Amino acid sequence: MLVNGDPRPKKFWATPFSSLSFFPFCTSRKPTSVYGPSMLPTLNFTGDVLLVDKLSPMLGKVGPGDVVLVRSPENPRKTITKRIVGLEGDIVTFLVDPGRSDLSHSLVVPKGHVWIQGDNIYASNDSRHIGPVPYGLILGKVFCRGKLFLSDNQFDCEQMRSSTSWVFSIPMEESQVSCGHHKTLDDWHNDG
Amino acid sequence: MFPTFKDGNIVLTERITSRSGRVGSGDVVLIRSPDNPRKVVAKRVKGIEGDEVSYVLDPKNSDEQKTVVVPKGHVWIEGDNIQNSYDSRQLGPVPYALVQSRIFFVVWPPKDFRLIGNEVS
Numbered sequence: 202m203l204v205n206g207d208p209r210p211k212k213f214w215a216t217p218f219s220s221l222s223f224f225p226f227c228t229s230r231k232p233t234s235v236y237g238p239s240m241l242p243t244l245n246f247t248g249d250v251l252l253v254d255k256l257s258p259m260l261g262k263v264g265p266g267d268v269v270l271v272r273s274p275e276n277p278r279k280t281i282t283k284r285i286v287g288l289e290g291d292i293v294t295f296l297v298d299p300g301r302s303d304l305s306h307s308l309v310v311p312k313g314h315v316w317i318q319g320d321n322i323y324a325s326n327d328s329r330h331i332g333p334v335p336y337g338l339i340l341g342k343v344f345c346r347g348k349l350f351l352s353d354n355q356f357d358c359e360q361m362r363s364s365t366s367w368v369f370s371i372p373m374e375e376s377q378v379s380c381g382h383h384k385t386l387d388d389w390h391n392d393g
Numbered sequence: 394m395f396p397t398f399k400d401g402n403i404v405l406t407e408r409i410t411s412r413s414g415r416v417g418s419g420d421v422v423l424i425r426s427p428d429n430p431r432k433v434v435a436k437r438v439k440g441i442e443g444d445e446v447s448y449v450l451d452p453k454n455s456d457e458q459k460t461v462v463v464p465k466g467h468v469w470i471e472g473d474n475i476q477n478s479y480d481s482r483q484l485g486p487v488p489y490a491l492v493q494s495r496i497f498f499v500v501w502p503p504k505d506f507r508l509i510g511n512e513v514s
Contacts (some may be wrong), residue, residue: 272403272488272490273466273490274466274467274488274490275464275465275466276465276466277414277466277488277489278414311428312428312429313427313428313429313430314424314427334488335425335427335430335488336430336485337425337426337427337430337491338488361507362415387479
C-alpha cells in the first residue's frame with residue numbers, strides 16, 4: 202500500500218474480498234480482486250486484480266460496453282462483475298441458452314435499470330436469468346486490470362475494452378421483464 | 394409516509410442494521426428507488442425474502458387481494474400512507490442491496506421527538 206513518503210509498496214494479498222486504497226490521491230479508485238468463469242476471456246477464472254472507479258456510476262457516466270461491479274440482486278452480500286449491454290430504454294437481444302438452443306429473445310430495458318451479461322455467455326448467471334438490474338446496484342466501473350510487480354515498485358494496468366461483438370439485432374416484439382424472477386429456458390419458450 | 398413522517402421532519406438514520414443484513418419487517422428504511430437511481434425514498438419494510446405478503450390490488454374499487462412470496466435477496470416495501478404511496482405494490486419486490494439505511498429517530502420538530510417503532514403510529 203503506497204502511503205505518504207513511503208515509495209515501496211507493501212505486500213499485496215489478493216483475497217476475494219480484499220480492497221486496499223492503493224493511490225492516496227485517487228481514493229475514488231480501489232483495487233478489487235475478482236474470480237470466476239463468467240467473464241472469460243476478458244478476466245481470468247482464478248482471479249484478477251482490477252482497478253475500479255467508484256465515482257462514474259454516481260455521475261451517470263456508465264454505459265454499454267463497460268465492465269462494472271454490481272451488487273447481486275439475489276444475494277446482497279455478493280458482488281458480481283459483468284458487462285453492461287443496455288441502459289434504460291435500449292432494446293437488447295440475447296441468446297437465451299446458447300449451449301443448447303438458438304432461441305434468442307429481445308426486450309426493452311425498463312426505466313432505471315440496466316442489462317448486464319458476462320462475456321462468457323455459456324457460464325454466466327446474469328440478466329438473462331435474473332432480469333434487468335436496477336442502476337442503483339452498480340458499485341463501480343472497472344477501468345483496468347493489472348499486475349503488481351513488487352520488485353520494481355510497478356503497478357502494470359491493462360485497460361478494459363468495450364467489446365460487444367456478439368450483440369446483434371433482429372426484428373423483435375417488445376416485452377417487459379421484471380427483476381426478482383429467475384428465468385430458465387422453459388420460461389423464455391413460454392413467453393414466445 | 395404520513396402519519397409517521399410529516400413535511401419538515403428531520404430524522405436520524407443508521408447503517409449498521411442494513412449493512413449487517415438485519416433489516417426486518419416493520420423497519421422504516423431509506424431505499425434507493427429502482428426506477429430512478431438518483432432518488433432515495435423512505436418506506437416501511439413489510440416483508441423480507443421468503444415472506445408471504447398480501448396487498449389490495451385496487452383499494453378504491455375493490456377488496457381483491459393478491460399474495461406474493463418475496464424472492465431471495467429482495468424486500469417488500471410499502472408506504473404508511475397506503476392511499477397515496479408508490480411502492481412495491483406497483484414496483485414489485487425491491488433488491489435488498491438498494492436499502493441505504495434504517496430510520497430510527499425523529500429529531501425535528503421537537504414536538505415529534507420520538508423513536509420510530511415497528512408499527513404504524
